[in-house]
Amino acid sequence: MTKLPYECYPLGDSAIVIRLGEDISAANLHKVRQVVNYLENNWKDGFIELVAAFTTITIYYDAFRIYNYSSGAVLKSGQMLGHADRLPYDYVLIYIEQLLDAYVVDDSEELTGKLGAIIEIPVCYEEGFGPDLAEVADYHRVSSDEIVSWHTARVYPVYMIGFAPGFPYLGGMDERLATPRKSVPRTQIPAGSVGIGGAQTGIYPFETPGGWQLIGRTPLRLFRPDIVPPSLLQVGDQVRFVTITSEQFHALEEGNASHEL
Structure with a gap:
């Protein structure tokens, strides 16, 4: 103490x-x-x-x-x-x-185990979902599959929610994935896009401008203003990215849409 x-x-x-x-x-x-x-x-x-x-x-x-x-x-x-x-x-x-x-x-207990539950985030890394995946792979001189393997191998603690409502800043990314932000940010990024910005990774909760390198996309809604709390992820939660196919992505996306009706 x-x-x-x-x-x-x-x-x-x-x-x-x-x-x-x-x-x-x-x-x-x-x-x-x-x-x-x-x-x-x-x-x-x-x-x-x-x-x-x-x-x-x-x-x-x-x-x-x-x-x-x-x-x-x-x-x-x-x-x-x-x-x-x-x-x-x-x-x-x-x-x-x-x-x-x-x-x-209270510093008497180990830090491990004190974080929140592990939340699995399904991500499609296929062409069309991660427009910068090939560029990130070229930057590190490895294959796109290697980038995906590194990205899904870690469990990421949620350090902060911002700059947009529901946007999680995730720590613990593999240092081999660190990639500079884009020199010219995009004016529109699709909701659910998973990106890398410097030594961090995160998820865009809705369509917004941004300069992170986009390597995949999730069909999950990270910000739900009709639910309490509105942010799917909270500070202290842990995230594990799970690879899904485009077919699984669209099925989950349709399931979310029908659930909202």
């Missing part, structure tokens, strides 16, 4: 960022997930949303509600001194610091 190292800073006028580390690692992912659970169990009136990233947690809050609630508590207790100079961020910072200073990191 150890004390939690952290730093806080504002993000605009209605959010606070808690930084828990510097590097992208399993240890920091574990720490972020622990603190997320802790904060969710100590949710404050006026908080709106909590967003976990590689090494940070951002809390968005309603500045007016925080200020009105906190100022009322201050006046009720008679602690009026300095109240006029305080911003909503100041009240949130005090609350967060009190929570985190009292928090003790």
